Amino acid sequence: MNASKKNLAEVEALKRKVKREKSARHQAEQILELKSTELYHTNQKLKHALAELDERAIAKEKQLVGELRANQDTTRTLLDSAQEGIFGANSNGRLFSFNRAAEEMFGYDGSDVIGADVSILLASPYKEQSDESLRSFLQSGDGSFLQESRELIAQRADGSHFPIELWVVNTVSVDGTIFFILIRDLSSQKAAEKAIFEKEVEVQQARDHLAHIARVATLGEIAAGIAHEVNQPLAAITTYAQSGHRLLDANVREKDDIAYVLQQIERQASRASEVISRLRSSIKYGEATRERTSINTIIVDTLNLIGVEADRKKVEIDYRPGDDIAAIDVDSVQIQQVLINLIVNAMQALEAANVPHPHVILITEPRAHQQIYVCVRDNGPPIRKETMDQLFTPFFSTKEHGLGIGLSLCRTLIAAHGGNLNINRNRHEGNEFFFTLPTINAAIKTPTKTESSNG
Amino acid sequence: MGEEINATVYVVDDDEAILDSLQLLLKTAGFQACTYDGPEKFLSDYEPTRPGCLILDIQMPGMTGLELQEILADVGSILPIIFITGHADIPIAVQAMKDGAFEFLQKPFNDTVLLDYVTKALSLNERQQKEITATQAVIARIEKLSPREKQVFERVAQGKSGKVIASELNLSPRTIEIYRSHVMLKMQANSAVELANLMNLTR
Numbered sequence: 097m098n099a100s101k102k103n104l105a106e107v108e109a110l111k112r113k114v115k116r117e118k119s120a121r122h123q124a125e126q127i128l129e130l131k132s133t134e135l136y137h138t139n140q141k142l143k144h145a146l147a148e149l150d151e152r153a154i155a156k157e158k159q160l161v162g163e164l165r166a167n168q169d170t171t172r173t174l175l176d177s178a179q180e181g182i183f184g185a186n187s188n189g190r191l192f193s194f195n196r197a198a199e200e201m202f203g204y205d206g207s208d209v210i211g212a213d214v215s216i217l218l219a220s221p222y223k224e225q226s227d228e229s230l231r232s233f234l235q236s237g238d239g240s241f242l243q244e245s246r247e248l249i250a251q252r253a254d255g256s257h258f259p260i261e262l263w264v265v266n267t268v269s270v271d272g273t274i275f276f277i278l279i280r281d282l283s284s285q286k287a288a289e290k291a292i293f294e295k296e297v298e299v300q301q302a303r304d305h306l307a308h309i310a311r312v313a314t315l316g317e318i319a320a321g322i323a324h325e326v327n328q329p330l331a332a333i334t335t336y337a338q339s340g341h342r343l344l345d346a347n348v349r350e351k352d353d354i355a356y357v358l359q360q361i362e363r364q365a366s367r368a369s370e371v372i373s374r375l376r377s378s379i380k381y382g383e384a385t386r387e388r389t390s391i392n393t394i395i396v397d398t399l400n401l402i403g404v405e406a407d408r409k410k411v412e413i414d415y416r417p418g419d420d421i422a423a424i425d426v427d428s429v430q431i432q433q434v435l436i437n438l439i440v441n442a443m444q445a446l447e448a449a450n451v452p453h454p455h456v457i458l459i460t461e462p463r464a465h466q467q468i469y470v471c472v473r474d475n476g477p478p479i480r481k482e483t484m485d486q487l488f489t490p491f492f493s494t495k496e497h498g499l500g501i502g503l504s505l506c507r508t509l510i511a512a513h514g515g516n517l518n519i520n521r522n523r524h525e526g527n528e529f530f531f532t533l534p535t536i537n538a539a540i541k542t543p544t545k546t547e548s549s550n551g
Numbered sequence: 552m553g554e555e556i557n558a559t560v561y562v563v564d565d566d567e568a569i570l571d572s573l574q575l576l577l578k579t580a581g582f583q584a585c586t587y588d589g590p591e592k593f594l595s596d597y598e599p600t601r602p603g604c605l606i607l608d609i610q611m612p613g614m615t616g617l618e619l620q621e622i623l624a625d626v627g628s629i630l631p632i633i634f635i636t637g638h639a640d641i642p643i644a645v646q647a648m649k650d651g652a653f654e655f656l657q658k659p660f661n662d663t664v665l666l667d668y669v670t671k672a673l674s675l676n677e678r679q680q681k682e683i684t685a686t687q688a689v690i691a692r693i694e695k696l697s698p699r700e701k702q703v704f705e706r707v708a709q710g711k712s713g714k715v716i717a718s719e720l721n722l723s724p725r726t727i728e729i730y731r732s733h734v735m736l737k738m739q740a741n742s743a744v745e746l747a748n749l750m751n752l753t754r
Contacts, residue, residue: 324610324637331637331658332568338662339576346579357575364568407612 181260181279187272189214201260201281203253214277219251247282259286303508310505311433312379317440321405325371329364336360374401378432386425388536391460391468392417394428398435399458411443412455421460421468422535426513431533434506434517435472438529441502442474445527449477463532467515471530479527484519506531557602558673562586563593563619564608564635569658573606580666590619599628602680604653604672606665609636609643617643620650629679631672635660686752692738693753700737703730707743708750 175182181198185191191214194206202209202217209216215223250260259282266275315322340357378401395415406413439456446454457473479487490504503517510517510531517531560582562573570586577584587593591614593605605623609616620632631653636643644655653675654668696704699720706716713731717724740746 320638327637327658328566329568331660332566332572334659335569335572335576335662339572339579342576342579342662360568360572367568408610 178278179280181281183209183214183217183277183279185214185275185277187274192274193276198279201252201258201279202250208253217250219249219257222248223251250279258283303512306505307430307433307509308379310437310502311429314433314436314440314502315375315379317444318402318405318436321403321408322371322375322401324408325404326368329368329371332364333361333368336364378429378436386427388423388425389428390423391421391431391470391533394426394431395435395458395460395470397428398432398439401432402436402439405440406443406456409443409447410454411446412453413439413458414455415458416460418459418461418468421462422466424468424533425536426533430509431513434509434531435470437502437506438472441529442472442476442527445476446474451476462535466535467532468535469530469532471520471528473526473528475526478523478525479519481521484521487519558583558677559601559603560584560606560669560673561593561603561630562606563588563590563611563616564606565589565611566608569608569635576662576666577669580662580669582666582669590614590616590622593619594622597623597628599626602673602676604631604633604669604676606633606635606669609634609640609647617647617650620647620652624651629676629683631675633665633668633672682752689738689749689752692749696734696737700730700734703727704734704738704746705750707731707734708747710743710747 175193175195176197178195178197181201182193182195183191183198184193191209191212194204194209198204199206245261245263247259247261249257251257261280261282263278264275265278266273268274336357340354340361343353343357374397395417399413399415403413435458439458442456443454446456453475455475457471459469459471459473461469461471463469488504488507493502507517510533513533515531515533517529520528520530560577562570562577562584564570564573564586565588567588570588574584574586585596587596589611590607607616607619616634616636623630623632632647632651633654633656634644634647634652635656635658637658647655653672656665656668693701693704702720703716706719711719713724713727716722717727720727734746735741738746738749740749
């Protein structure tokens, strides 16, 4: 009985507790509902406010985008209308713009290369070099890259190469420094330059060839003298050798005689070969090559070559070298050719006119403006004034078998050396041809002066 | 024959090597040689009476070989000249031979040929020298004749008889006979034929 009483009491207690808790929850629920309503309203307000803000921002953005598009279109039109290939690259060297001219030049579609590295447009070794110099510019902000235009080789989409001229322009945008690279295709210009160069080479070769022919022709006129000069030592060698045979036949005990004969043979053989090599160097065929020398050396060599012919023609040659003649950078063979031409002309005229005491005088003198002056004077009958006008005309000749290229070619050769060849029109006796040659510049003049004073 | 030993081969050439090699060759072949590097030097040394021959270059600065030949001819030199030249210039060779050159050789020359020419030139010179000596002796003898003897000498040499000469000179044949024997004695001749030969020498 006690137990049931006790149980009943406990149930009552529990019922009271439940009731209490229910009312507390209800209370809480009511508070919560209130709060949530409050929150909802606040939220709604906030939403309105936000929506309002959004609308304004979108409108603003739309306006901006529109403006940007218009701007981009203008830029695009501008870039596409340019003759030069123009492309933009960001500070990482990635392409972000590629105009129509660039598309045509490179054979890429703009969309193919946007995002690619600038270096795909260049050929080796510029590809690598440009990488470096562009990068170094990007890092340090300066470098040779922006200073001036440069010429390099570009590579098309199909891998072919073409020469270009390139400028880089940099500008600062929201994304940092960007570059615009302007390119001009130099293919046609280079082709033209090459054609001009080839033509020049062709002309030069033709001139060298003509010079060679004239040289051989001129030397032909002094060939008898040169043949004589070679024949003399050969005759001596023959006679020495025959004497040697006789000495052996006679059973001479003196070895000295045989030794002498052999020594003389050797000496005469080298004398003959010197003449030959001098001749060979005078008719050598090849491109004009400049070397530092003195006019004196050239004249002495020329007189060696021409001396026997002058003796044969009984023409006295008087060489009067000037003092203090600076060195020259010339093709010695060509200058020698000019001298031989002038001297042989004079000798032939003297011979034809049968002038008593025929002579040719050679004079060298230093002249102002770093020039040397060389003159070839003769005492032959003066050339008529009418003839003088035609002297330097190609294919004009007063000689029966003359080619008429000698003097005109001499003038060309001297002009090619920066000098001038002419006839002195004011002489009353004989004739005087002269030419000038530029000396090497004053800076290098001093050492050659000491050189010439040694010689 | 003392004269033959003294015969000298003169060589004139402007080329030292040619002179030296020729001197050696001539010496080796047993000739006496004397070299000159120019005609002027040769002329200043030249004695017309010395026997020998001349090896002469044509092309030389200053006086040429041909000019020297002319000068020697003008002074009556009988030195035979062997011309040597560097190249065969035919007109010059022809001229030299016309002007009495002994031979003409082109350089380089065959030693046997050259030495043969030298030997022949020397013997020609010797012969001519002897003829000159003989002629000079005859001239000296003629000069010793009296005017009358000279008249008789000329006529006898022409083959005229004593009678013809006597009538031409208005003398007796007997007198002519005396003159004729004087002439024979003075001219060292034994017959009219010999006299004729002596007279021819002087022409």
